[in-house]
Each structure stands twice: as C-alpha cells, then as structure tokens.
Amino acid sequence: MxxxxxxxxxxxxxxxxxxxxxxxxxxxxxxxxxxxxxxxxxxxxxxxxxxxxxxxxxxxxxxxxxxxxxxxxxxxxxxxxxxxxxxxxxxxxxxxxxxxxxxxxxxxxxxxxxxxxxxxxxxMSIKDLILYKLKELGTTEEYLENNDYIYSGVSVGIPEDNSYETLKDMVKGYVDEGYKRVKIKIKPGWDLKALEVTRGVIGDDFILWPDANAAYDFEKDLDLFKEMDKFGCNFIEQPLNCNDIIDHTKLAKNIKTPICLDESLKSSKLAKQIVEIDGPKIWNIKIQRVGGLLEALKIYAIASQNNIEVWGGTMPESGVGGASILALSTFKGFKYPACIEPSERWYGKGKDIKEMVMDKEGKIYYKEEIGIGEINxxxxxxxxxxxxxxxxx
The missing domain is CATH 3.30.390.10 (Enolase-like, N-terminal domain)
Incomplete structure (x- = not known):
C-alpha cells in the first residue's frame, strides 16, 4: 500500500x-x-x-x-x-x-x-493509517493484530461531596451500565477507605485500580502503598511525581501491586529509558500528553518489543480527539479496558462533537470512516x- x-x-x-x-x-x-x-x-x-x-x-x-x-x-x-x-x-x-x-x-x-x-x-480511515505507520516503526506482529471494538472502563472521580456513600452509588451505577473496569481517583486522605468501599461493591475479581495523579511521595507513603496490596488491584496508576521514573521503579520493587506510568511517560525517549532501568511494565498512552499520534505510536512500538502492557487513556477529550485513541486502542497490545468512555457519560446524550456509544457489554465499536469521520x-x-x-x- x-x-x-x-x-x-x-x-x-x-x-x-x-x-x-x-x-x-x-x-x-x-x-x-x-x-x-x-x-x-x-x-x-x-x-x-x-x-x-x-x-x-x-x-x-x-x-x-x-x-x-x-x-x-x-x-x-x-x-x-x-x-x-x-x-x-x-x-x-x-x-x-x-x-x-x-x-x-x-x-x-x-x-x-x-x-x-x-x-x-x-x-482511508485513521485506523488504516495507524496500521501503516506501525509497520514502518517495526511493531511486532502480535501488537499489529486488532479488533473492531474496545472495552470501556469507567474513571470515577472523587465525589464533590466527598461522601463514601456517593462513591458507592456511583460505582454501582457504572457497573450496572456495563463498564468492564473501575478506576477510582485517589488522593491523600481519600484512598484506602475508597478502595475498600469500591471492592465492596464490585467484588474481588472485577478489574480495579486507583489513579493518584502524582499525589504521593515514595518515602512518606510507602507503608500506605503496602496496605493497598490487600485490595488486589491490577496496578496503581501514577502514584508519584509527574516527572519521576526512578522512585516509581523503586516502588514497584517494594510492593506487590504493579505500577503504571501516566504523567511521567511524556515521550518515546523516556519510554526507552524506562525499559533500560527495568522500570514499570504497564504504561498508559495518551496522545495529548505525548504531543501527538506519531509519538504515541512510537511508544506503542517500543512496548511491543519489550513485553510492556499498555492501555488507552484520555483527558478526556471530546470525540474529535477521542477518535484517534479509540482507533489505536483496538490493537492487541492494549491489555486493559480503556479510559475511552461513551460521550453520554461525560456530557449527557447527544452533546459531544463526535459521539461515542457503549453497548451493554461495555464495548465501544470502532466505525470505519474516512479520516476520523464526520463530526456533529x-x-x-x-x-x-x-x-x-x-x-x-
């Protein structure tokens, strides 16, 4: 081609x-x-x-x-x-x-x-163009395989009233809607109890992880992270400083729960350095954070060559920006349900610039269109x- x-x-x-x-x-x-x-x-x-x-x-x-x-x-x-x-x-x-x-x-x-x-x-579609460029970048065959859908995972913010009962109701409602994973936002003072409440709603086997958005300190909070091990989370997302990869690597070796990098993963150059220091082996890929789609593809290619598990993240963007990460997240290297959520969850029905729709099984299908497709x-x-x-x- x-x-x-x-x-x-x-x-x-x-x-x-x-x-x-x-x-x-x-x-x-x-x-x-x-x-x-x-x-x-x-x-x-x-x-x-x-x-x-x-x-x-x-x-x-x-x-x-x-x-x-x-x-x-x-x-x-x-x-x-x-x-x-x-x-x-x-x-x-x-x-x-x-x-x-x-x-x-x-x-x-x-x-x-x-x-x-x-x-x-x-x-051509944006997905076909992504596949074309991934091949140029030397992505492994396994990571070139793809589906026509992704599983959506819900990102549950800290309730505005800071109530655990509100959190419980929010989590139950989202699971009932079909989401295949729950991510809860945490911060100092809103962490262990929030995880306990969430596990109480979803059970022990449902995919769960906390996202700290760089709110904690390695030395000060190590014992707290060790306590998080009891909740059986798939990983802890970006617990430490947004510019750090060293302490994240140390933390990963001191607790049982794996560590996932988000804010720290700003470029393919940093991705290579994380591999070199045997750093965290779960990465969140956000097109916005890394400066564009090509850089995201470079990071994905590096992940494919080093058995790194990745998943698709959003800010969230509108459906205009979401179209590209949706297309990329259909590839097999994306091992966890994405933070790509239906437009209705964020804005209400019919208000997005480009609507994304989730079915009752938690799937958002990628629709083949020219480029990113039509916008509203x-x-x-x-x-x-x-x-x-x-x-x-």
Whole structure:
C-alpha cells in the first residue's frame, strides 16, 4: 500500500469548545465542571481536517492550560506550518518540535489534525493509517493484530461531596451500565477507605485500580502503598511525581501491586529509558500528553518489543480527539479496558462533537470512516467559538 503524506496547509482555524460535564469531575489536583478544549482545523484545498488540544483550564494535570496552549499555537506553532507543503507526518512532528520544548498538548492539536488530513486525502480511515505507520516503526506482529471494538472502563472521580456513600452509588451505577473496569481517583486522605468501599461493591475479581495523579511521595507513603496490596488491584496508576521514573521503579520493587506510568511517560525517549532501568511494565498512552499520534505510536512500538502492557487513556477529550485513541486502542497490545468512555457519560446524550456509544457489554465499536469521520456540526457550532482564523489575520 502506498500512502501519500505530503500536503499543503492552506489555512488553520481554532475553535474553543465548552461542553458542560453531566457530573463534575474531580481528581487529586482539582475539579472541572465543563470541558473546554481547542479544536484545530487544517484546510488544504477543499479538505478540512480536525485535531484537538485538550489540556485543563488549570495546571493541575500538566504544566499546560487552555490559555497557554492558545498562546503557543497562535504565536509559535501555527506560523511554523501555515502556508507550507509538509512532506510527511514525520516532518510535521520534526517542525513542531524544532526549538519548542514541551507544550505537548498544543502540538497534539496540529499533529492529529494533520493525521486526519493525510487519511482523508488518501481516502482511508485513521485506523488504516495507524496500521501503516506501525509497520514502518517495526511493531511486532502480535501488537499489529486488532479488533473492531474496545472495552470501556469507567474513571470515577472523587465525589464533590466527598461522601463514601456517593462513591458507592456511583460505582454501582457504572457497573450496572456495563463498564468492564473501575478506576477510582485517589488522593491523600481519600484512598484506602475508597478502595475498600469500591471492592465492596464490585467484588474481588472485577478489574480495579486507583489513579493518584502524582499525589504521593515514595518515602512518606510507602507503608500506605503496602496496605493497598490487600485490595488486589491490577496496578496503581501514577502514584508519584509527574516527572519521576526512578522512585516509581523503586516502588514497584517494594510492593506487590504493579505500577503504571501516566504523567511521567511524556515521550518515546523516556519510554526507552524506562525499559533500560527495568522500570514499570504497564504504561498508559495518551496522545495529548505525548504531543501527538506519531509519538504515541512510537511508544506503542517500543512496548511491543519489550513485553510492556499498555492501555488507552484520555483527558478526556471530546470525540474529535477521542477518535484517534479509540482507533489505536483496538490493537492487541492494549491489555486493559480503556479510559475511552461513551460521550453520554461525560456530557449527557447527544452533546459531544463526535459521539461515542457503549453497548451493554461495555464495548465501544470502532466505525470505519474516512479520516476520523464526520463530526456533529450542529454541536460544533453550539458549543464552539472561533478564536483564531489565519484567513483573517
């Protein structure tokens, strides 16, 4: 199969969307009531492609925010690619990373839009383009196998009223809806009891893990993590500092429960270093966090060559950004139910820019479409406002 990757970027537009959450979402660092995000449109000839940049409004998950992403996109990233003929997906990644450190969420917006453009220009799905690039990266045959669906796992935030009864009701409701895994957000003071309550609802054999979002300290909290072993969790997600891989590796050797890296896994370079130090062997792959889809594929390829188990994570994005991680998460190396959840869970029925639907078995099916597929233009207009248009600048 021959795929053309070189296309002219004629113009770029940014729309800021703001969709209210059906239920406020709280993690260890903060709480969100709406999902603000930046949708990046790349126009090339008569083709319009879409990507997403989805940091939070405050810097409690990453150093980036909606405000910083806007500034970097408009002042630095867009001028580097606007009006240019890009030779390949690899080249646009090189251009976006040249002399611009970090700012991965901002980069992901343009980068994923270019993937959508390439797929649409070649009249192919984003999943077929992913498979094509995974083969180029030397991904093992086992990890190239894929399904037409993923199992969805629910991410349960800390209840706004900090009530264990509320947590119990939330978990029971989600399991009854068909989710195949429960992840609960934890923080100091909301951890052991929260796990105990959750296990009491779902039983001993249901897939469960806590996500700390980097809220704990290795030396101070080691005994607490040892106590978590009794809950039989599949792993503990990102318990320590967002920039750490050494203490996570030490923690993994001091407790029975495996450790999963999320915030610390920012690039394929770091993925290689984690392998070299015999670090944690479960990785969360988020396209936003690593700066785009190609970097996510590079991490997946490294995982395939080193028997690392991975699973798909979201911020969550809207369905625009979610389309790419859904496509990637159908590949066999993704061993755990993803954080890709139906749109109705986050926003209520029919409000997403691109709807994702889960059946009663907890499956979200990947629909073969050209590029990322059609988006809901009515919702896009209702919840979105143009904040930048290169044609008017």
């Amino acid at each position: 021959e795929v053309r990757e070189n296309f002219q970027i004629d113009s770029i537009r940014i729309k800021e969307i703001d969709i209210p959450y059906a239920v406020p979402f709280q993690i260890s660092g903060g709480i969100s009531y709406t999902r603000k995000s930046l949708i990046i449109e790349i126009h090339s000839g008569d083709t319009v492609a879409y990507g997403e940049s989805a940091p939070f409004e405050s810097p409690f998950y990453s150093s980036e925010t909606i405000s910083t992403a806007k500034a970097i996109l408009i002042e630095d990233l867009i001028p580097k690619v606007l009006g240019k003929e890009i030779k390949s997906i690899d080249e646009i990644n090189f251009i976006l990373n040249d002399n611009i450190r970090g700012n991965n969420f901002a980069k992901a917006g343009i980068e994923t839009a270019y993937w959508d453009l390439v797929a649409k220009k070649n009249n 233009q009515e919702n896009y207009h209702k919840y979105g406002a143009i904040i930048y248009d290169s044609k008017s600048c």
